[in-house]
Amino acid sequence: MLQAGPDNSLKDVVLKILQNDVAAVPVIYTSSECDSFPNLLYLASLCQILKCICRHFRHISSSVPIFQKPISTLTMGTWVPKIGDSNRRPLAMLKPNASLNTALSLLVQAHVSSIPIVDDNDSLLDIYSRSDITALAKDRAYARIHLDEMSIQQALQHGHDVNSSFGFFNGQRCQMCLNSDSLMKVMERLSNPGVRRVIVVEAGSKCVEGIISLSDVFKFLLG
Structure with missing residues (x-):
């Protein structure tokens, strides 16, 4: 199953979504190699990732001229x-x-x-x-x-x-x-x-x- 881990970068997750033409990617965390019950932390979508980017740059967008x-x-x-x-x-x-x-x-x-x-x-x-x-x-x-x-x-x-x-x-x-x-x-x-x-x-x-x-x-x- 297509998935991402909590240590993946936002770029990695975005690429997974775009390259596989899916709406969202589950973020899965496994506490140990022996753990057979991984935890679903989040469903990462382009909308939520963009919201995160906007929140981060909202008050400093002038420092990024392209915005x-x-x-x-x-x-x-x-x-x-x-x-x-x-x-x-x-x-x-x-x-x-x-x-x-x-x-x-x-x-x-x-x-x-x-x-x-x-x-x-x-x-x-x-x-x-x-x-x-x-x-x-x-x-x-x-x-x-x-x-x-x-x-x-x-x-x-x-x-x-x-x-x-x-x-x-x-x-x-x-x-x-x-x-x-x-x-x-x-x-x-x-x-x-x-x-x-x-x-x-x-x-x-x-x-x-x-x-x-x-x-x-x-x-x-x-x-």
Whole structure:
């Protein structure tokens, strides 16, 4: 079983999580070689590790210049390509009337965990993520629907009805930031429970500009 010990560094634990594509790693302590009953000390997740980092640097972040830089200047996350910019991969987005089948296929094909749902002006309306798929298991809803007939909007409404608090933080499903926000500000937002990504939007219009996930932050910090 994938695990870590209490003497492992935070870097070691983060690498275990990223390289094995898991949500958390158990921290196991064995008091002696003869002890056949190891103790589970903790379940280490990227969110909890990021919270620890933010707590440590919160009052001295100015001593680490990279934490004060705007996220738009850093090579992290997935962004909407600008004209003439061929280095950024396209950001997957869908309209609310797209079929649920399209959303599920795009999650797999684009190798992403979430898709921003936008209007005709690419302004953020909602987000459909892999965790929303679990709503289809409630009361075997998947057995009563046709994936190519149900829209994303209908699927999201069904998910909200099943559990109105699932995926919300401070009353919001979509956690947003601006491209001018500092790395530290984005890190603090991502360290909140249940927040796995933030959507970068344009001020005022809420036009989607990019997505930054927990794993994006750690890949940048370790890079």
